[in-house]
Amino acid sequence: MQPVTGLSYEQGPPLGVPLGFFQSATLFLLLAALAGLLASLWPESLTSRWSPAVLAITHLLTLGFLGLVMVGAMLQMLPVLLGVTVKVRPFWAQAARHGLSAGTLLLALGLGLGDRILLIGAATMLGLSLLSLLPGFTRALFFSPARTSLTWPYRKAWLALWVTFILGLSLALGLAGLWPLADPIGLTHLHLTWGLGGWVLLLIIASAYQVIPMLQLTPPYPARVSRSLTWLLFTGLLLGSLGASTMGAVILAMTVLIFSLSTLWIQHLRRRKVVDETMSFWRLGMVSLALCALLMPVTGQLTEPLVDPAQISLGILFLIGFASSVVMGMLYKILPFLAWFHLRTQTGAPSSQIPNMKQFIPDRQQRQHFWLHLLSVVLLLPIPFLPGPFALLGWALLTLSALQLLRHIDAVKRSFLAHGGRL
DSSP: OOOOOOOOGGGSOOTHHHHHHHHHHHHHHHHHHHHHHHHTTSGGGGSOTTSHHHHHHHHIIIIIIIIHHHHHHHHHHHHHHHOOOOOOOHHHHHHHHHHHHHHHHHHHHHHHHTOHHHHHHHHHHHHHHHHHHHHHHHHHHHSOSOOOTTHHHHHHHHHHHHHHHHHHHHHHHHHTTSSOOSOHHHHHHHHHIIIIIIIIHHHHHHHHHHHHHHHHOOOOOOHHHHHHHHHHHHHHHHHHHTTOHHHHHHHHHHHHHHHHHHHHHHHHTOSOOSOOHHHHHHHHHHHHHHHHHHHHHHHHTOOTTTHHHHHHHHHHIIIIIIIIHHHHHHHHHHHHHHHHHHHHHHHOOOGGGSOOHHHHSOHHHHHHHHHHHHHHHHHHTTTTTSOTHHHHHHHHHHHHHHHHHHHHHHHHHHHHHHTTOOO
């Protein structure tokens, strides 16, 4: 797969649009870590996957951190990767960001406090915000004449987002008492599967197909993997939704393992042997994802009282060990690239007069953040089994990790503005 050529500056939004999404997303990572710190004062609140605290923290991570980063990245990167223009005006994009942020905060509070009014407000705010983005993304992904090998992977990720949202909306309004929920546990499992295995995983795989070879100078993914993997994953999701849960789970686990091992292999074969700090985040993410695939069948066979703590640890491994690590690795590549690209385009200055990508966020700072994040993952994993002071330390380190990421994003913004850039 080759990068799309002939990209014009007008195809993407101003840098302030994705940058705003990234900053808001990192604030939600910080909120999730602070919520974990608070919940650790009542250790029993972190031992059940259905507890209000766990549900609130999960949505702060998924909708708040991962969701906002991914929407912001799609607004800017679809023109680069697919050669399509996402027709969402900057004003409406920023309005959608604020709406998604407010809706996520209301949802976390509603789940944490069990308040029906907050849940209804969250569903309304999130629905209106996503609907404001629907026309632009749908036109770009389904009705644009541009076609690349990445078009269908991104289409499937976008469809998975809407399945996730519709299932989540049904759950939120059902919990608020607006209609009866015949099988809330089954609906929750479907919502979780389409959200994590569909939206999050599909989008990361689709982006990795282009981002890893292009920015990490690796060989391309094997053709059989890049052609069939997202179709295999989507098939597993459909089978699980239609009742063939065992077969769907096997396909999902196999897909996850193939993707993680393929990524680690092409990174091992990369042409440039100089250490790239963003690869450390990706490698942590891929090892965590492979472990998820191997441990998922095991946790499914456990009985009470081990099943809930094991499922929470598996969720931490996926959300913080895999997804958050990969997103951090992407941000440390994508954000400096976007700042450099917009700066060159806006100012017309020669390369010697503007920062290069390494100068926006130096390797040393990325390395420090990686080790901080890695330690937080290691300490958070056993939290459901070893609550108390151990949990406080893990969440405290994740808080520092979020603050570090927020500081680095702000440093890119300040450097961009200092060299004449316009948001």
